[in-house]
Amino acid sequence: MxxxxxxxxxxxxxxxxxxxxxxxxxxxxxxxxxxxxxxxxxxxxxxxxxxxxxxxxxxxxxxxxxxxxxxxxxxxxxxxxxxxxxxxxxxxxxxxxxxxxxxxxxxxxxxxxxxxxxxxxxxxxxxxxxxxxxxxxxxxxxxxxxxxxxMNGYFTPELSQLRIDAYIIGQLLKDHEPKLAQHLENNDVTPIMYIAQWFLTAFTMTLPWQSVLRVWDLFLFSGVKVFYRISLAILQLCKDHLLQSCPTNSEILGFLLHIPHDYLSADVLLETAFHIKLSKTDIGRYAKKATVNGADAMGLPFEHGLKNLRISGSMPSSSSHLSSNSIGSSLKDRIKKKGSSLNLRENSQSTLPVASPPPLPVSSV
The missing domain is CATH 1.10.8.270 (putative rabgap domain of human tbc1 domain family member 14 like domains)
Incomplete structure (x- = not known):
């Protein structure tokens, strides 16, 4: 105290x-x-x-x-x-x-x-x-x-900054966890499929609530680089499960969009994140390459991204994973279609997980 x-x-x-x-x-x-x-x-x-x-x-x-x-x-x-x-x-x-x-x-x-x-x-x-x-x-x-x-550039019609960050995360994952990166690539899982939810909601749909608040503390202090660290830490903590228990696209996405909170307690998550060494030079190089190559080179062929991106805020209490019909193969198919949009409006019943805060009154200062 x-x-x-x-x-x-x-x-x-x-x-x-x-x-x-x-x-x-x-x-x-x-x-x-x-x-x-x-x-x-x-x-x-x-x-x-x-x-x-x-x-x-x-x-x-x-x-x-x-x-x-x-x-x-x-x-x-x-x-x-x-x-x-x-x-x-x-x-x-x-x-x-x-x-x-x-x-x-x-x-x-x-x-x-x-x-x-x-x-x-x-x-x-x-x-x-x-x-x-x-x-x-x-x-x-x-x-x-x-x-x-x-977050300037995240909330734009073209999702410009999110596209760049997706490329950066993909490259950093290859640097830090090459085996996991290859596993995701082999199953047509690209970073945009999971970081769209993670980044656009600043992890409020992904992490336990105490972890969310600690990440926000860091984010408002240091900026978006914190999102890179947290993303890599999440993937590192989930690596064994993804490699051993998620052999398909839908199972990988189902897990990454509904990660059990036991994996992501604040102390473990942040300790893992702080031990990840990130080079400003590498990040700058990847960002420049992403900008020069454009969206198609990043595996992001959809066009009017933000206007059609829908992030549902509810989840059936019995749901512990996403069905392949809800976000797995259907999301993969929509993203892979040239010129299509990342569109989660299509089925209003499709839901993504909520990391609900504890039911407490508004904090006072």
Whole structure:
């Protein structure tokens, strides 16, 4: 408890006396982040690291203006998705309850803030997690900053950054786990098939909740490179099962999209991730190669990716794996068709797993 209180005091001092740019260059503070941000100050630290307080102060009153704009067609899509976003959490489980209304307000305001993008379903997972930790307007501006500063290029019609990251993950996997990389390749499993869910929802549909929060601490401190580490750590921890018990495409995808949480506890996952050595030179080289070669060279032949990418937020309680008819062979077939889209709209009953947070009230700071 004493150590926890010391970390609380340390973070409050950092937030009040330092700027985020200096903090992110400090190796001692990087170590502090790796030990986890205390729950009681997590909201303030996240906003500090992302710079969302600055956005909010510079645009006072804008959130309410956006929230009061006339309804558009995208509102219907948002309203339909709200019940599937953290359906087991007390904040969101009541249909049209305060939590769902606040989440809808954030997403609809963002649709007006960024009319070129408007909305895609992964945003609900991001905004929902933020709303668990802070008031509605604070969560809105953190969502804006997260997309602008950290995930710019993920939420684009062409999924441009996600395509690049898929290529990078594929190459890094060959470097670190060549046998597993070959196994996935032999079964036509490309990184885009699993990192779309992992990255666009910032692992909220993949990891146990304490692991999610620790990953977000690191992500807001260090940026997307953390996603590479976490992805490789997940694959490394699941390697034996994938090699020994998943001989087909559908079994591999079924497992990667529904990984049992026993594999992914925060301490084990992060210890594994921190021991993975990543070279900025290699990442830069792979990113450049991905950009030069284009999507076709990355095994990503679909075109209007984001507009058709749907990430379902509910899962039948009895489901422990995906059937080959739901996401395995059908997803493989859709992606392999030249010019087709990665489209999870086709079957509204097809579901991806939810890493539900514990049913607790909103965190206070």
């Amino acid at each position: 004493k150590h926890y209180r010391e970390r609380e005091v340390k973070w409050l001092s950092i937030v009040n006396k330092m700027d985020a740019g200096s903090v992110k260059k400090d190796t001692k503070l990087k170590k502090l982040v790796r030990s986890g941000i205390p729950t009681s100050v997590r909201s303030r630290v996240w906003q500090f690291l992302a710079g969302s307080n600055d956005y909010q102060h510079q645009q006072k009153g804008k959130f309410q203006t956006l929230a009061n704009q006339p309804a558009t067609a995208i509102y219907n899509v948002i309203d339909r998705d709200l019940p599937r976003c953290y359906p087991d959490h007390t904040l969101f489980r009541i249909e049209n309850g305060q939590g769902q209304r606040d989440l809808g307000m954030i997403l609809k305001a963002y649709a007006h803030y960024n009319p070129q993008l408007e909305y895609c379903q992964g945003m609900g997972r991001l905004a929902g997690c933020m709303l668990m930790h802070m008031p509605t307007e604070d969560a809105f501006w953190l969502l804006v900053c997260t997309i602008d500063r950290y």
